[in-house]
Amino acid sequence: MPAGRRAIGEALTEAFRHPSYWLLTAGFFVCGFHVAFIMVHLPAFTLDQGLPAWVGPLALSVVGIANILGTFVAGQSGRWLAKRQALSLIYLGRSVLFLGFLLLPMTSVTVIGLCALLGLLWLATIPLTSGLVATFFGTTWMSMLFGIVFLSHQVGSFPWRMAGRPPL
Amino acid sequence: MPNKSMTTTLPAWLSILIVGSIVGVSMGRAQSMGLYLAPITQALGIGRESFGLAMALTQLLMGIGAPLSGGLIDRFGAGPADHGLRPVNHRRPVVHVCGDHLGASTRQRRPDGVRRQRHRRHLAGGHGQAGWLPAQAPERHRLGRHGGRYWRLRGPTGHAPFDRNGGLATEPALADDNHGAADPARLADQRPTGQRRCRQAAEL
Numbered sequence: 001m002p003a004g005r006r007a008i009g010e011a012l013t014e015a016f017r018h019p020s021y022w023l024l025t026a027g028f029f030v031c032g033f034h035v036a037f038i039m040v041h042l043p044a045f046t047l048d049q050g051l052p053a054w055v056g057p058l059a060l061s062v063v064g065i066a067n068i069l070g071t072f073v074a075g076q077s078g079r080w081l082a083k084r085q086a087l088s089l090i091y092l093g094r095s096v097l098f099l100g101f102l103l104l105p106m107t108s109v110t111v112i113g114l115c116a117l118l119g120l121l122w123l124a125t126i127p128l129t130s131g132l133v134a135t136f137f138g139t140t141w142m143s144m145l146f147g148i149v150f151l152s153h154q155v156g157s158f159p160w161r162m163a164g165r166p167p168l
Numbered sequence: 169m170p171n172k173s174m175t176t177t178l179p180a181w182l183s184i185l186i187v188g189s190i191v192g193v194s195m196g197r198a199q200s201m202g203l204y205l206a207p208i209t210q211a212l213g214i215g216r217e218s219f220g221l222a223m224a225l226t227q228l229l230m231g232i233g234a235p236l237s238g239g240l241i242d243r244f245g246a247g248p249a250d251h252g253l254r255p256v257n258h259r260r261p262v263v264h265v266c267g268d269h270l271g272a273s274t275r276q277r278r279p280d281g282v283r284r285q286r287h288r289r290h291l292a293g294g295h296g297q298a299g300w301l302p303a304q305a306p307e308r309h310r311l312g313r314h315g316g317r318y319w320r321l322r323g324p325t326g327h328a329p330f331d332r333n334g335g336l337a338t339e340p341a342l343a344d345d346n347h348g349a350a351d352p353a354r355l356a357d358q359r360p361t362g363q364r365r366c367r368q369a370a371e372l
Contacts, residue, residue: 008239032227040202040223047206060200065175123195140242147238154231158224 010143025152032156049106059115064120073125087128089119
C-alpha cells in the first residue's frame, strides 16, 4: 500500500460521517425510483392508456437519444455550475416532469414530449454524482464509494420495478 | 494499486469511445427491458409482478455487486479486475463472465511486448454463458490447488474456457490443442469435473 493511501475502513468511516454523502445517497435512491418506472413500466403504461403499440418503444428511444445530450451537458455543467446545484435542478426537473405524467392527458404527443424532456435529465445525475463523490473523498476509493451510492439507486428502483403496475 | 505490469496503449479518445460503446450496449439492453414486459408476460402466462420481480432482483444484485467490485478495482486497479483479480484467483472466471457480458474483447500490451487479444465471443455465443461458468469456478479453484496441475474444464462443445492463468482461453494455442474439438481419449484421461461429479452423484 503506497504511503499516504487511506485504508478502506478509514475511507468508509469518513464517508459515512459525511452528511452530504448520505444526502447524495438519498438523492440517488430517488433517481433509481424514477428510472425504474420508465425502464420497466412505461411501454406497458402507454398500452394501458390506450395508446398505439409504437408509442412505448419510441418513447424509450427518445429517452435514450435525449439522454446522450443531457448527460454530456450535465457533465460539462460542472464547469460553470456547482455540482450540487446542477444535481438539485435535475431532480427538481424530474419531479415536474413526473407531475406532467400525472396531470397531463396521456396522448402520443405528450408521452413523447415528456420522454424527450425526461431523457435530457435521465442519467445526467451520474456524472454529477460521481463527480461529487470524487470531490468529497478523492479518487482513491471512488469506485467503491460511488458503488455504495449506486447500491442505493438500485434499492430505490427495486420496489417500483417489482410493482405490477405503476401507481399512475 | 494499479497493475504496473500492464500499460494501456490506446489513445484516450479511443479508450473513451470503446468504453462508451461497451456501456452503451450494456445499458441499452438494461434500459429497454420494459419493451419485453408485455410479450414475455403474455407468452409465459405470468403476471407483470413476476416479470417486475425478476427485473428488480437483477438490478438489486447489480447494486450489491457495485461497491464490492468498486472496492476491488480501487484496491487492485481496473486492469487486474478485468483480468480476473489475481489475488482472488478462484473468482476470476466469475468476473470474466460478468465482463464478457459487457464487452467483446480487450487489447492490452504486456511487458513482454506480446499483444494479446482476448476474444470471448465463443463463450457468449453458445457455451451456456453465465449458467455453468460460475458453477465451474469453485471446481477449477479446487483442482488448481492440488499439486498445481492445470485442469481444463470443457464446455458442451469441448472448448476449454480457461487458460493456464485462469482467464478465458481464446488464443488457439491456449484454447485447445485439437482446435476446439473434444478429444475422447483426453477426456477419458481426465479426472471428473464438477459437472461429471454432480452427474455421477445424481446417478448413485
